[in-house]
Amino acid sequence: MDAIEKLIAIFERFPGIGPRQAQRFVQYLLRISPSARRELIESVQKLSSSVHQCPQCMRYHSEKNKTCSLCSNEARDGELLAVVAADADLAALEKSGTYKGRYFVLGGTISLGSEKTNGLRTRQLLDHIKKGVTGERGLKEIILAFPANPEGDATANHLREACREIVSPDIKITTLGRGLSTGSELEYADPETIKSALEGRH
Amino acid sequence: MDAIEKLIAIFERFPGIGPRQAQRFVQYLLRISPSARRELIESVQKLSSSVHQCPQCMRYHSEKNKTCSLCSNEARDGELLAVVAADADLAALEKSGTYKGRYFVLGGTISLGSEKTNGLRTRQLLDHIKKGVTGERGLKEIILAFPANPEGDATANHLREACREIVSPDIKITTLGRGLSTGSELEYADPETIKSALEGRH
Amino acid sequence: MDAIEKLIAIFERFPGIGPRQAQRFVQYLLRISPSARRELIESVQKLSSSVHQCPQCMRYHSEKNKTCSLCSNEARDGELLAVVAADADLAALEKSGTYKGRYFVLGGTISLGSEKTNGLRTRQLLDHIKKGVTGERGLKEIILAFPANPEGDATANHLREACREIVSPDIKITTLGRGLSTGSELEYADPETIKSALEGRH
Amino acid sequence: MDAIEKLIAIFERFPGIGPRQAQRFVQYLLRISPSARRELIESVQKLSSSVHQCPQCMRYHSEKNKTCSLCSNEARDGELLAVVAADADLAALEKSGTYKGRYFVLGGTISLGSEKTNGLRTRQLLDHIKKGVTGERGLKEIILAFPANPEGDATANHLREACREIVSPDIKITTLGRGLSTGSELEYADPETIKSALEGRH
Numbered sequence: 056m057d058a059i060e061k062l063i064a065i066f067e068r069f070p071g072i073g074p075r076q077a078q079r080f081v082q083y084l085l086r087i088s089p090s091a092r093r094e095l096i097e098s099v100q101k102l103s104s105s106v107h108q109c110p111q112c113m114r115y116h117s118e119k120n121k122t123c124s125l126c127s128n129e130a131r132d133g134e135l136l137a138v139v140a141a142d143a144d145l146a147a148l149e150k151s152g153t154y155k156g157r158y159f160v161l162g163g164t165i166s167l168g169s170e171k172t173n174g175l176r177t178r179q180l181l182d183h184i185k186k187g188v189t190g191e192r193g194l195k196e197i198i199l200a201f202p203a204n205p206e207g208d209a210t211a212n213h214l215r216e217a218c219r220e221i222v223s224p225d226i227k228i229t230t231l232g233r234g235l236s237t238g239s240e241l242e243y244a245d246p247e248t249i250k251s252a253l254e255g256r257h
Numbered sequence: 258m259d260a261i262e263k264l265i266a267i268f269e270r271f272p273g274i275g276p277r278q279a280q281r282f283v284q285y286l287l288r289i290s291p292s293a294r295r296e297l298i299e300s301v302q303k304l305s306s307s308v309h310q311c312p313q314c315m316r317y318h319s320e321k322n323k324t325c326s327l328c329s330n331e332a333r334d335g336e337l338l339a340v341v342a343a344d345a346d347l348a349a350l351e352k353s354g355t356y357k358g359r360y361f362v363l364g365g366t367i368s369l370g371s372e373k374t375n376g377l378r379t380r381q382l383l384d385h386i387k388k389g390v391t392g393e394r395g396l397k398e399i400i401l402a403f404p405a406n407p408e409g410d411a412t413a414n415h416l417r418e419a420c421r422e423i424v425s426p427d428i429k430i431t432t433l434g435r436g437l438s439t440g441s442e443l444e445y446a447d448p449e450t451i452k453s454a455l456e457g458r459h
Numbered sequence: 460m461d462a463i464e465k466l467i468a469i470f471e472r473f474p475g476i477g478p479r480q481a482q483r484f485v486q487y488l489l490r491i492s493p494s495a496r497r498e499l500i501e502s503v504q505k506l507s508s509s510v511h512q513c514p515q516c517m518r519y520h521s522e523k524n525k526t527c528s529l530c531s532n533e534a535r536d537g538e539l540l541a542v543v544a545a546d547a548d549l550a551a552l553e554k555s556g557t558y559k560g561r562y563f564v565l566g567g568t569i570s571l572g573s574e575k576t577n578g579l580r581t582r583q584l585l586d587h588i589k590k591g592v593t594g595e596r597g598l599k600e601i602i603l604a605f606p607a608n609p610e611g612d613a614t615a616n617h618l619r620e621a622c623r624e625i626v627s628p629d630i631k632i633t634t635l636g637r638g639l640s641t642g643s644e645l646e647y648a649d650p651e652t653i654k655s656a657l658e659g660r661h
Numbered sequence: 662m663d664a665i666e667k668l669i670a671i672f673e674r675f676p677g678i679g680p681r682q683a684q685r686f687v688q689y690l691l692r693i694s695p696s697a698r699r700e701l702i703e704s705v706q707k708l709s710s711s712v713h714q715c716p717q718c719m720r721y722h723s724e725k726n727k728t729c730s731l732c733s734n735e736a737r738d739g740e741l742l743a744v745v746a747a748d749a750d751l752a753a754l755e756k757s758g759t760y761k762g763r764y765f766v767l768g769g770t771i772s773l774g775s776e777k778t779n780g781l782r783t784r785q786l787l788d789h790i791k792k793g794v795t796g797e798r799g800l801k802e803i804i805l806a807f808p809a810n811p812e813g814d815a816t817a818n819h820l821r822e823a824c825r826e827i828v829s830p831d832i833k834i835t836t837l838g839r840g841l842s843t844g845s846e847l848e849y850a851d852p853e854t855i856k857s858a859l860e861g862r863h
Contacts, residue, residue, distance in 0.1 A: 057723040058707040065701050070685050079676050081708070082748055085721045086768075089709055095671050096702050101664040102687070103695055115691045117663040142688055144443040151451035162692075198458055202444075203437035232457020234434030235405035236441055236450040241346040242404075248438040249353035255434020255457050256400055259521040260505040267499050272483050281474050283506070284546055287519045288566075291507055297469050298500050303462040304485070305493055317489040319461040344486055364490075548847040555855035602862055606848075607841035636861020638838030639809035640845055640854040645750040645837075646808075652842040653757035659838020659861050660804055 059085075111183070113160045113176055114142045125149075125158060132156045134195040136187060138180060138214065140164045140202065148200065156198070159183055164206040165213060177214070181221055188222055196227040203233060261287075313385070314360045315378055316344045327351075327360060334358045336397040338389060340382060340416065342366050342404065350402065358400070361385055366408040367415060379416070383423055390424055398429040405435060463489075515587065517564040517580055518546045529553075529562060536560045538599040540591060542584060542618065544568050544606065552604065560602070563587055568610040569617060581618070585625055592626055600631040607637055665691075717789065718764045719782055720748045731755075731764060738762045740801040742793060744786060744820065746770045746808065754806065762804070765789055770812040771819060783820070787827055794828055802833040809839055 059081055066077035084092055106115050109123035116123045125131065135156025139145050140163055148154050162176045187194035199214055201207030211230050218228055233251035235244060244252070261283055268279035286294055308317055311325035318325045327333060337358025341347050342365055350356050364378045389396035401416055403409030413432050420430055435453035437446060446454070463485055470481035488496055510519050513527035520527045529535065539560025543549050544567055552558050566580045591598035603618055605611030615634050622632055637655035639648060648656070665687055672683035690698055712721050715729035722729045731737060741762025745751050746769055754760050768782045793800035805820055807813030817836050824834055839857035841850060850858070 058704065058711045059721070059723055062704040062708060065704055070689050071682060076677060079749070082721075083676050084705065084708055085712060085748075092705055092709055096705050098664065098668040098671055099690065099698055099702050102668060102690055103698055105664045106691060115665070115688075117665050139443065141444070142691075143685070147443045147446060148451060148455075151448040151455070153452045153455050198455075200443060200454075202442040204440050204442070229458040231443075231454035232434060232436030232459065234436040234438070234453070234457065236436070236438040237447050237453075238406050239438055240404040240406070241341065241349045241402060242343070244349060245439050246353040249350060250355045251436070251439075252402075252433035253350075253353070253355055253400075255436065255459075256431040257434065257457075260502065260509045261519070261521050264502040264506060267502055272487050273480060278475060281547070284519075285474050286503065286506055287510060287546075294503055294507055298503050300462065300466040300469055301488065301496055301500050304466060304488055305496055307462045308489060317463070317486075319463050344489075345483070543847065545848070551847045551850060552855060552859075555852040555859070557856045557859055602859075604847060604858075606846040608844050608846070633862040635847075635858035636838060636840030636863065638840040638842065638857070638861065640840070640842040641851050641857075642810050643842055644808040644810070645745065645753045645806060646747070648753060649843050650757040653754060654759045655840070655843075656806075656837035657754075657757070657759055657804075659840065659863075660835040661838065661861075 112145070112158045113162065113179065114145055114158070130155075133187070134193055135198065136184065136194055136196070137198045137200045139200050140207070140210070144200065144202075156196075157187075161210070161214075164201060164210040167205055167209060175210075177217060180214070181217060184218060185221060188226065194222075194226065196229060197222070199228065199230045201230070203231075314347070315362045315364065315381065316347055316360070332357075335389070336395055337400065338386070338396055338398070339400045339402045341402050342409070342412070346402065346404075358398075359389075363412070363416075366403060366412040369407055369411060377412075379419060382416070383419060386420060387423060390428065396424075396428065398431060399424070401430065401432045403432070405433075516549070516562040517566065517583065518549055518562070534559075537591070538597055539602065540588070540598055540600070541602040541604045543604050544611070544614070548604065548606075560600075561591075565614070565618075568605060568614040571609055571613060579614075581621060584618070585621060588622060589625060592630065598626075598630065600633060601626070603632065603634045605634070607635075718751070719766045719768065719785065720751055720764070736761075739793070740799055741804065742790070742800055742802070743804040743806045745806050746813070746816070750806065750808075762802075763793075767816070767820075770807060770816040773811055773815060781816075783823060786820070787823060790824060791827060794832065800828075800832065802835060803828070805834065805836045807836070809837075 062081050062084070063074070063077045066072055066080045067074055069077075072080075084095070106117045107121050108115055109121065109126055111122055111126040114123060118124055120127065132155050136159060137148060137154060137156055138159045138161055139148065140161055142160055145158050145160060148158075159180050160176070161180060163174055165175070184194065184197065197218055199211040201211050215228050232255055233248065234255045235241070235248065235252050241249065264283050264286070265276070265279045268274055268282045269276055271279075286297070308319045309323050310317055311323065311328055313324055313328040316325060320326055322329065334357050337356075338361060339350060339356060339358055340361045340363055341350065342363055344362055347360050347362060350360075361382055362378070363382060365376055367377070386396065386399065399420055401413040403413050417430050434457055435450065436457045437443070437450065437454050441450075443451065466485050466488070467478070467481045470476055470484045471478055473481075488499070510521045511525050512519055513525065513530055515526055515530040518527060522528055524531065536559050540563060541552060541558060541560055542563045542565055543552065544565055546564055549562050549564060563584050564580070565584060567578055569579070588598065588601065601622055603615040605615050619632050636659055637652065638659045639645070639652065639656050645653065668687050668690070669680070669683045672678055672686045673680055675683070678686075690701070712723045713727050714721055715727070715732055717728055717732040720729060724730055726733065738761050742765060743754060743760060743762055744765045744767055745754065746767055748766055751764050751766055754764075765786055766782075767786060769780055771781070790800065790803065803824055805817040807817050821834050838861055839854065840861045841847070841854065841858050847855065
């Protein structure tokens with residue numbers, strides 16, 4: 056496999072990228088100046104050197120201190136811990152502007168079929184929760200904020216059991232509300248969503 | 258305007274039909290046999306003659322009795338009344354298989370901009386509720402089951418006020434739960450949906 | 460089958476209409492006024508009574524005279540005859556503004572699999588051509604203007620043979636040029652189109 | 662701008678990539694192992710070192726010899742020269758299997774608005790043609806194989822004039838045939854395409 060084919064194969068592993076676009080990426084890289092290619096190389100190298108993972112919430116950031124600004128912000132509510140699958144989910148929750156608690160990034164969801172949980176930071180989460188409960192923050196609720204799909208449900212079920220074993224019953228373990236999402240019409244909603252919307256009526 | 262143009266104009270008023278498809282409909286009608294055209298004419302005529310509107314829930318049906326099978330089914334829970342915008346929404350709720358109460362079809366939602374409520378069966382709804390409360394069915398909850406969009410919200414708000422004036426405070430008036438709909442990912446959910454999902458966590 | 464179901468089944472046969480939209484059409488018809496429904500019925504009835512088929516080009520129209528305005532326009536070039544599958548194709552050729560010859564609407568294309576040619580006005584076309592050749596118009600070219608798909612190709616091949624048998628060799632029988640269509644890029648063009656574009660280079 | 666933001670900005674310049682997907686690429690790179698990141702870096706570095714541009718057709722390749730396998734293939738027809746905008750267009754023509762001549766990659770098309778021709782290898786093309794004409798290959802036709810859009814047309818017009826000045830009148834300068842592309846229907850074809858299809862009928 057030559058350099059072009061090798062790079063196409065690497066880009067095909069990028070999320071959402073097929074063979075055709077991978078090829079266009081390589082053509083693009085061939086077209087740009089050597090200094091622009093060097094810029095890409097150096098930026099990827101910097102990811103390895105200057106980006107660190109927050110030791111508390113596990114998200115990636117490149118702030119000055121290792122512990123990220125969210126985790127070191129004492130104004131955030133220590134009673135709430137939202138467990139999310141990925142950094143992008145944390146960003147989505149932050150953007151909604153309503154959540155003022157703390158986070159933990161699990162690093163994925165259980166992949167059905169394989170039911171594999173490796174790669175997920177389950178052990179670190181449980182350690183983190185133990186500290187949160189005994190610590191001065193006084194953790195009171197664990198919000199399992201996973202996507203509304205079978206993988207997300209399986210992950211939430213798995214974590215709910217694992218958490219229950221280590222926390223006292225007065226600590227709530229919740230999942231996100233299901234129902235009609237903004238803009239959706241009843242007529243086109245799937246039966247499962249309608250069921251959730253009816254159960255969650257208020 | 259000749260017969261072809263006139264019929265194109267009529268089909269353009271059909272929901273979701275643009276000029277090009279309206280034209281194809283007419284070409285199709287020209288192509289089929291005279292007896293197939295007569296079949297269409299007769300079926301539309303039968304709509305006027307054999308279809309009736311249920312005097313209770315206001316939906317259209319062509320069952321033998323005027324009152325529809327849902328409204329005459331004594332096994333349905335008379336304590337619950339779901340108010341929906343259209344017949345298709347009623348069908349969607351039925352299909353979900355969870356709702357066993359009764360229905361009322363309002364005939365649309367408030368159209369914003371105009372804020373017009375005419376065309377909606379608001380007065381009939383209020384009469385229906387009054388009877389439901391005093392009647393032997395013992396209405397206990399009015400579920401305002403409207404789409405999760407500004408029109409649906411405006412309609413729910415409007416009806417909530419109108420209903421409150423005529424029913425006692427111990428009758429609940431609810432709206433459908435909002436949140437993540439089946440299959441949706443946090444990353445792509447809009448802030449409003451995430452907010453609802455957080456508020457509706459359980 | 461009741462009136463609603465019957466009408467849904469009829470609308471499902473309309474071009475491009477699935478069960479859901481057929482249902483919405485019926486809901487729409489139930490919602491509109493009886494007079495608006497009557498308007499639809501009358502317009503369909505008028506199709507049968509006031510629309511006629513041009514005895515020359517076979518297209519449907521509702522002009523005053525039976526022979527359509529295109530066929531009775533002596534300024535159109537009688538040396539050229541474009542054979543098209545449907546009225547909509549004739550309209551598309553007219554809209555392009557370049558073609559000034561005459562038309563014949565075949566009424567469809569050969570459906571592959573069945574290879575059926577019934578329903579097509581092949582016999583009428585051949586009669587029409589015979590008259591065109593002997594007549595004062597002096598037909599010189601038959602343009603088989605069919606879609607660029609297997610059905611269109613099969614129809615063109617079939618007609619080419621049938622026409623050859625009845626016209627002298629100095630009458631040209633042509634098909635439309637193939638190649639890149641407006642806006643298309645080489646990179647995404649299929650091999651067949653590139654082949655045609657290369658062959659048709661000029 | 663930190664390392665993450667910088668890399669997002671770089672990926673946003675990739676063809677067809679918006680801010681959201683650029684962000685996902687960076688998350689992906691953070692998630693994979695350091696050795697997988699190093700693999701990307703090394704492959705991009707190899708592009709600079711092991712990929713060369715063919716001095717004849719100007720396309721990028723990483724074959725052993727600098728002159729590419731197409732240009733050094735003596736079996737290819739030296740009488741034909743297809744001028745294309747990009748490497749991907751050359752690949753598309755090769756895939757069609759009909760073209761057996763030679764190529765020249767111009768490196769883009771004229772961008773309208775700016776009318777800029779810089780960045781294009783016009784001068785190199787003209788030198789290449791001069792050699793082709795006088796050389797033993799005996800160039801006889803230049804095929805301007807550009808996309809069927811305004812940029813492609815402007816580029817073809819520009820090159821046609823520039824080539825005419827340096828080659829004798831018996832060398833043909835052609836463009837690709839326009840018309841219906843495979844699968845397209847008359848009804849939906851734009852007027853320009855129908856016009857070309859009529860002109861190109863045969």
